[in-house]
Amino acid sequence: MFEYLLIGRYIHKQSFVHRLDPRTKIIGICLFILLIFVTNSISVLIVQSAVLLVLFGITHLSFYFLWQGLKGVFPLITFVGLISLVSYQEGYLIWSVGPIEIYSEGIQLAILLPARFSLLIFSTSLLTLTTSSTELAFGFARVLRPLQYLGFPSEQFAFMITVSIRFIPTFLEELDIIVKAQTARGSGFNQGNMANRMKSFVSLIVLSMLLTLRRAEQLALALESRCYRGGVERNWRMTHQMGWRDGIAAIAILFLIMITIIYEL
Amino acid sequence: MRICCFTHSLRLIPIGVMLVGNSPLKLLRLELLGCCENDLWEIRRMVGIVFQNPDLQLVGNTIEDDIAFSLENIGVSPVEIDKRLTVVMDQFQLYPLKNQSPHTLSPGQKQKLAIAGVLAMKPKVVIFDEASSMQSPKDAQELYRMMSDLHKQGTTIVQITHEMEDLYGCERIIVLQDGMVKLEGKPSEIFANTSMMKEAGLIPPFAVRIRDALTESGYEEIRDAITPDQLVKQICKSALKT
Amino acid sequence: MQISFENVSYWHARGNPFEHRALNRISLDIPPGQFVAVMGSAGSGKTTFAQMVNGLVFPHQGEVKVGSYRIIRKQKDLHFLRSDVGYVFQYPEHQVVGENVFEDISYGLQRFHHEEKHLSSLVRQMMEFVGLSYEEIKNRSPFRLSRGQMRRVALAGALITNPKILILDEPTVALDPKGRIDLLSLIKRLHEQERITIIYITHRLEEALEYAERIVVLEQGKVSADMKPCGVLARLQDLCRAGIVMTPQLHFMREANKILPIRIPDHVMKEQQLIDHIINLFQKSWEE
Numbered sequence: 001m002f003e004y005l006l007i008g009r010y011i012h013k014q015s016f017v018h019r020l021d022p023r024t025k026i027i028g029i030c031l032f033i034l035l036i037f038v039t040n041s042i043s044v045l046i047v048q049s050a051v052l053l054v055l056f057g058i059t060h061l062s063f064y065f066l067w068q069g070l071k072g073v074f075p076l077i078t079f080v081g082l083i084s085l086v087s088y089q090e091g092y093l094i095w096s097v098g099p100i101e102i103y104s105e106g107i108q109l110a111i112l113l114p115a116r117f118s119l120l121i122f123s124t125s126l127l128t129l130t131t132s133s134t135e136l137a138f139g140f141a142r143v144l145r146p147l148q149y150l151g152f153p154s155e156q157f158a159f160m161i162t163v164s165i166r167f168i169p170t171f172l173e174e175l176d177i178i179v180k181a182q183t184a185r186g187s188g189f190n191q192g193n194m195a196n197r198m199k200s201f202v203s204l205i206v207l208s209m210l211l212t213l214r215r216a217e218q219l220a221l222a223l224e225s226r227c228y229r230g231g232v233e234r235n236w237r238m239t240h241q242m243g244w245r246d247g248i249a250a251i252a253i254l255f256l257i258m259i260t261i262i263y264e265l
Numbered sequence: 266m267r268i269c270c271f272t273h274s275l276r277l278i279p280i281g282v283m284l285v286g287n288s289p290l291k292l293l294r295l296e297l298l299g300c301c302e303n304d305l306w307e308i309r310r311m312v313g314i315v316f317q318n319p320d321l322q323l324v325g326n327t328i329e330d331d332i333a334f335s336l337e338n339i340g341v342s343p344v345e346i347d348k349r350l351t352v353v354m355d356q357f358q359l360y361p362l363k364n365q366s367p368h369t370l371s372p373g374q375k376q377k378l379a380i381a382g383v384l385a386m387k388p389k390v391v392i393f394d395e396a397s398s399m400q401s402p403k404d405a406q407e408l409y410r411m412m413s414d415l416h417k418q419g420t421t422i423v424q425i426t427h428e429m430e431d432l433y434g435c436e437r438i439i440v441l442q443d444g445m446v447k448l449e450g451k452p453s454e455i456f457a458n459t460s461m462m463k464e465a466g467l468i469p470p471f472a473v474r475i476r477d478a479l480t481e482s483g484y485e486e487i488r489d490a491i492t493p494d495q496l497v498k499q500i501c502k503s504a505l506k507t
Numbered sequence: 508m509q510i511s512f513e514n515v516s517y518w519h520a521r522g523n524p525f526e527h528r529a530l531n532r533i534s535l536d537i538p539p540g541q542f543v544a545v546m547g548s549a550g551s552g553k554t555t556f557a558q559m560v561n562g563l564v565f566p567h568q569g570e571v572k573v574g575s576y577r578i579i580r581k582q583k584d585l586h587f588l589r590s591d592v593g594y595v596f597q598y599p600e601h602q603v604v605g606e607n608v609f610e611d612i613s614y615g616l617q618r619f620h621h622e623e624k625h626l627s628s629l630v631r632q633m634m635e636f637v638g639l640s641y642e643e644i645k646n647r648s649p650f651r652l653s654r655g656q657m658r659r660v661a662l663a664g665a666l667i668t669n670p671k672i673l674i675l676d677e678p679t680v681a682l683d684p685k686g687r688i689d690l691l692s693l694i695k696r697l698h699e700q701e702r703i704t705i706i707y708i709t710h711r712l713e714e715a716l717e718y719a720e721r722i723v724v725l726e727q728g729k730v731s732a733d734m735k736p737c738g739v740l741a742r743l744q745d746l747c748r749a750g751i752v753m754t755p756q757l758h759f760m761r762e763a764n765k766i767l768p769i770r771i772p773d774h775v776m777k778e779q780q781l782i783d784h785i786i787n788l789f790q791k792s793w794e795e
Binding site: 010012132133134136162163165166169170173215218219221222223224225226227228229239 | 325335
């Protein structure tokens with residue numbers, strides 16, 4: 001059931017995007033996400049989507065992943081879209097039937113919000129699909145390093161993020177087993193009244209959190225036995241150097257930023 | 266040195282590793298030559314542990330990254346890391362899978378990866394804490410073969426286990442009960458009299474069980490048989506003697 | 508409740524680049540009351556097979572019938588099939604549904620609208636059957652039990668709805684030998700008393716030989732062997748190929764039969780039978 005979710009999976013290829021310095025990718029995706037949420041115009045959003053699609057295309061990864069990622073959140077984004085359609089009452093009235101009134105701004109928002117959400121998912125998936133955990137750890141650690149002077153444990157934070165990413169597929173597999181196990185015991189995920197279904201979901205969440213905590217304890221033990229020392233600076237096996245590819249990526253991001261700013265002004 | 270420790274709902278954890286849990290614990294103090302007991306990190310480098318659930322030892326997003334993880338922690342140089350990676354991945358036939366994610370591996374391969382990660386640190390002692398109990402019998406057999414090979418190369422092996430069938434490969438057996446050493450000795454000594462073993466709640470291996478049942482019925486001549494092959498020989502000898 | 512699989516196929520992650528065929532045109536019938544051991548290496552399809560019996564996964568091709576239920580998404584009231592098919596998962600922590608043992612075991616009764624009047628006496632009965640102390644444990648959280656105890660709680664929870672079929676997915680993993688024997692004797696006793704169908708998934712051939720009436724071996728989603736325990740010695744090679752390890756007893760019998768004048772017969776599968784047979788052998792040779 002959860003085998004379709006992409007966040008957390010790393011697939012090794014030798015594409016342009018794969019070979020970018022992890023710092024470039026992390027900063028690039030963060031800026032991209034910022035741009036998505038800053039822009040209010042649909043045409044800029046289209047340009048941004050186009051850039052993302054092109055990037056995805058050059059990774060040689062199957063577009064199937066994008067489709068599957070979308071399928072996963074489709075109900076949610078449809079829901080968000082519909083809610084904004086009927087509740088945002090700015091601009092001029094386009095259509096009304098009974099108590100439902102649809103305004104022009106509502107339509108715009110109904111397109112913007114789901115689009116932003118989808119792009120958010122795609123961009124983070126792009127990051128994790130093309131960057132291995134170690135690269136991410138390196139990237140986060142270096143990017144957040146300045147914060148260390150303010151007392152923020154950036155190295156450990158970076159490690160925590162990457163280990164969490166590594167365990168996402170494991171966590172999802174376990175979730176799948178728990179759902180089956182509880183269904184076998186008669187839990188009503190798909191049947192019974194609303195109250196029963198809610199109870200089942202709550203029990204699912206509580207159980208998976210409990211098991212995750214237990215897993216964390218055992219993992220901590222294993223990490224110590226593997227000589228992980230927390231805050232101490234680790235000897236990175238692969239230190240990355242920026243290259244011409246990062247130059248090109250930087251130009252592309254600047255281009256996007258400029259377009260967004262120009263359009264917004 | 267290869268030691269098999271048999272525990273009955275006990276956990277052995279070397280000094281310095283964090284202890285958590287409800288089960289009764291015993292601290293195993295290992296005397297490592299030239300090593301100060303207080304230098305925990307040095308001990309952890311020299312004493313590797315392979316745990317029961319391989320999933321909870323693997324933190325890298327790819328196989329290569331995971332093995333390199335321990336080496337990065339102990340400050341091995343990048344060039345040396347690459348060298349050791351190649352050696353250890355070849356040893357466990359993991360090289361073709363080196364860019365795959367650990368969660369795509371079978372349980373047996375995961376355990377191999379965990380061991381590879383431990384061996385890359387070149388420890389003097391490797392502790393296998395019930396490392397085969399979540400594995401299929403076939404993978405467990407391979408694990409035992411690996412332990413034998415490691416032992417032949419000079420590493421001290423401490424095997425914590427419930428499984429009786431494999432202890433023939435050990436030089437020394439320690440049986441624990443309630444946090445204390447109940448029995449200690451060579452396999453031949455321990456199996457000469459299994460009553461104490463049974464008192465500790467342990468079930469002897471197949472060959473020893475058959476031998477015990479037969480000697481109890483009066484057939485003393487097979488008393489010396491403790492391994493399956495010895496059992497076959499002795500029984501056939503007795504059955505054919507007329 | 509008869510179980511029948513007809514030409515059943517199933518793919519994991521179907522349509523996905525990670526697609527993998529778990530079951531490959533399997534046809535199998537399990538009559539009511541049989542104790543079947545299902546064996547095979549990781550990825551052979553055993554768990555998928557078992558989950559299909561409980562309606563947790565649906566076949567992509569072919570037909571699965573359990574009693575009067577057809578295992579398809581459209582089947583009405585599939586939920587109630589699960590009160591007739593008890594399922595004990597490999598790791599009992601995945602099945603915990605109650606805050607304490609009492610709640611966890613009685614959950615099935617409440618979910619399937621069974622008679623709730625004598626709840627506490629039913630739970631007590633079930634706990635005693637699986638060898639747990641009602642007074643001591645009923646208020647404890649399932650996570651504060653030992654692994655063996657947790658398994659027994661899971662078993663009690665599955666049995667409380669009086670299922671006609673019981674599925675056990677490698678229930679002895681990570682248990683010590685004594686714990687294994689205790690649990691299996693319990694299941695054997697259950698089978699003898701209630702004559703329910705038992706589908707027992709395991710890697711361990713010695714367990715299948717000691718307790719099961721029929722052994723089905725799956726290899727890459729196909730049935731590669733289907734026999735009674737006494738037929739195992741003749742099919743050792745097939746079993747090895749399917750990733751199953753020979754037991755010490757089988758190894759002994761194979762080696763001994765190379766030397767002994769009178770073969771140890773194939774049907775000597777249980778340890779006690781072997782011991783008796785050897786003693787007979789000695790007595791005969793003494794007499795001669």
